[in-house]
Amino acid sequence: MPKRFVSIWFRHLLTDRLTIRRQELKGKAFVFAEPQRGRKVITAATATAEKYGILPGMTLADAKVIAPDLQVFDATPGRNEKLLKGLAEWCLRYTPLVAVDLPDGLLLDVTGCTHLKGGERAFLKDLVERLATLGYDVRPGMADTIGCAWGVARSAKKGLIVAPGKHRDTLIPLPPSALRLPLDLLMKLHNLGLYTVGSFIHMPKAVIRRRFNKDMVLRLYQALGQEEEFLIPMQEPMPYSERLACLEPVRTRTAIEMALTTLLETLCKRLYQEGKGLRNAVLTYYRIDGKIGTVSIGTNHPTHRCNHLFKLFSLKLDTVAPGLGIELFVLETLATEPVTDMQADLWAAKPGPDSEEVAELLDRVAGRIGVEGIQRFLPAEHFWPERSAEPTGNIAKKPVNEWRTDKPRPIQLLEPPETIEAMALTPDYPPKQFNYKGTRHVIVHTDGPERIEREWWLDQGEHRDYYTVEDEDGRRYWVFRSGHYDPDKPQHWYLHGFFA
Template sequence: MARILSVWCPNWPITTWRRRNPGYDGSGEAPGPLRAFGAPPPEGKDRRTPSSPSGGGGCVASGGGKLAPPFALLVSEHGTRRLAAVDETARALALSPGQKAADAMALVPNLVTFDHDPAADRAALEALCDWCVRFSPAVAIDGDDGLFLDITGADHLWGGEDQMLVDLVARLARWGVPARAAIADTAGAAWALARYGDDLSIAPPGQQRAAIEDLPVAALRLEDAAEAQLPRLGLHRVGQLLALPRAQLAKRFGLATTLRLDQALGMAAEALTFRRPATPWFDRLAFFEPISAPEDLARVAGDALALICQRLEAQGRGAKRFEVVFHRLDGKAYPVRAGLARLGRDARRLAKLIVPKLDKVDPGFGIEVVTVHAWAVEPLAAAQERLDADADATLDETLAPLVDRLVNRLGENRVWRADPFESHVPERSVVRNAPLDPPVVARWDPDRPRPVRLFKRPEAITAIAKLPDDPPMQFTWRGRAHRVRRAEGPERIGQEWWRAGVGETDTGPDRIRDYYRVEDDAGGRFWIYRQGLFGEDETPKWWIHGLFG
């Protein structure tokens, strides 16, 4: 059974605006850059005191302790200025989102307003989503002011679900982000408890029905029409809906209503779009005191890798990609990645790939958490030395550490192996594969030798040759003349009609080519071809495509 943690940040636009403007004192000016999660307020500025989790953004106090005037964010809709969000002071004065700005100013003349920036709110929510990776590798954005975390199997890292919940909400509150959170088996039940249940609610496994039946029907995320109609009929609680016959409920209020009920109870699946691919191969190290020394970072990276490798070995699995993420006190995360050419789970070998990249990690005021992820996990049998071991396999195992170091230093796309591909067109007869991938079945035709060095693009040359099919007697390439001493050919290569339109260029296989293997008087061997046929509208052109030595 999955366990989902729902996080709700009430009045998110006001909260993010205050975080972007930490020095605002009610004067009408909005100075200051956006602070990262966990960053302390600027020196000389008063720290805001967050309100209760249900309140929203908290009150703003100026230097003398006087409350700032009511505050709202404005948005333009069809030429009309309206309130997009209001703080708790303005809400206490009967102002609400959606109200016309002119009416609000008439009711509250000292109302301070600024323009709403939805893009900034979204960026801040994405930053919060990335920050929550320290609690779970699977985090999804929920609407405009919430998150879903799949914490299945991860709560033991905090000593239980209750301690995880308290730690998450307490950290956000310290950073000026009031939040409510709840845990349940389903996203629907967790969403309902976070917004309408007791703060920090936890529904025991399999008990989401009892947890939500006393909540208002709005907790089911119903459509607007159904949510407005149900209270008029005396249906105020979820439990009342559960007592009704499903057929009548669906006929009267639509299938969407019964679907939301089923999703909350776990009787229907609900897909969550996680910001990054979810993986159960995740582990975490937390420290009593932040660390920042390079040797400490290297040591904890090795410890984190040892944790995940022990789990992989216990279940007979290996992985090809590993990621160690260093989480700073201010919420910024620095991922360091390493890839393997073959499945592996050797923590020492992985640490040798990770440690050289730690110079890119800026510890700032200190690293408080390190998380480690494993990707591309597959079954891996235990290695065993044998006297009759296959020579190729032994060679691959010997080369694997070297290939891993080259790939992690130079880049994955810069270390490859050229393998044959079934195509007689030269540009298509070679593919790039990983260095230690299994060998391909295709082979090059030994009766049609190909040059050791094949140019990425053929280069134009001028040549003198007898008509119609004789090889060139002389050609000029890169300003230098070459007199041909020996030649073989032609080898005619035509267009692959079944692949027409796939990657042709002006010098591609869209016309007939006659290839010649030629040797000049200095001993150089070249692969030359004539493009086109004599007697056509255009005069044939000569190109050099590669070198044999």
């Protein structure tokens, strides 16, 4: 399939944008100007101002002589680039390969995309009409090469769609400015009487390079397709991506679910064939009013199960705002991993923590309460309770060691331990009662002490004597006394955790 490119020239980019925001300026003559070398120079002008002969590059003083009532606005550096990036994002509904072409254009690689709109002519017509509806005056060009499409958009009087293989014949009558040449070189060609590309297109490459320069050779041969020119897209397309264009804009949840199912079935089939599983994905929808929305999901385990992924997306479909209708859906995988062989797990009596069932359960829970609401801890090589567990978000990660103690540990630890007022019969005995947050707890059963020494290689401090205690209501707590008993100093008791 031959390559096909579209160049979009925004003839009045900055002034069109201001007119869109301020409708009272429509049809009026105004310009943007900025200071250059001690004088103000016009950088952009409306079509009405251009009819008076006011063009970009003219000094503001000369323009005021032609039109004394000319409205002038200060130019903002980089404003055109920001606008073009926004328009490039809008054009992603037509093709995933869109590049910004400073200072006033866009480049689109539409290879294999035009049939979605009924052919090249219908594709270009739809694109231009919708940009015109937004308020932009554009001129497109379509050809086999970027250079030819660019030249046609800016210089051709007719035939904006160049038939495949006809780019050489199309370039011959165009002026040299259609080749994206610098101003000094254009002036040189004009002085030599070379007013069209056809006047030098048949010259040998060595002659052109010697009489002019290598840049002219490069631009000419790029337009002819004899030198490679690559389009660098604004957004690099994902390796696993599926697009679905709607014949008619959709608004109902049923239609959105049908589109999502179609995309997932196609994507999952491809992932299955390549032994890959999805970890993160985003569904982007493009509305006919130009707005874009996204819905993203993540999984704890690589998967290509269509039903499971649909359930994760369905939890968030209520956030989709279709507006007047959605015309395009794009499903992209942000991260993939190889899928492990799950056949051996079928013979296991109980699924492990990294099983597919557990992973899918966690995915559904995360879809409802958020990923931050799920925590997993593995044993760490520390005796000190605060350091004996390490958090991890990877359910497939295996512990490097087992828990170092067979003593009971509370299901909830306080970080840091909280001070309590405790009373013991003798200094080395467990407490008989303690007060915590204004409530008195009378102890009926105790177990301990269990002494845990400080890890001196990490920090300094007292050891702890831990007790498992149970109050009259049957609630169990993990409390400790810090350090040895000293009759000259008060004892310090702490509550460190709660048992089930």
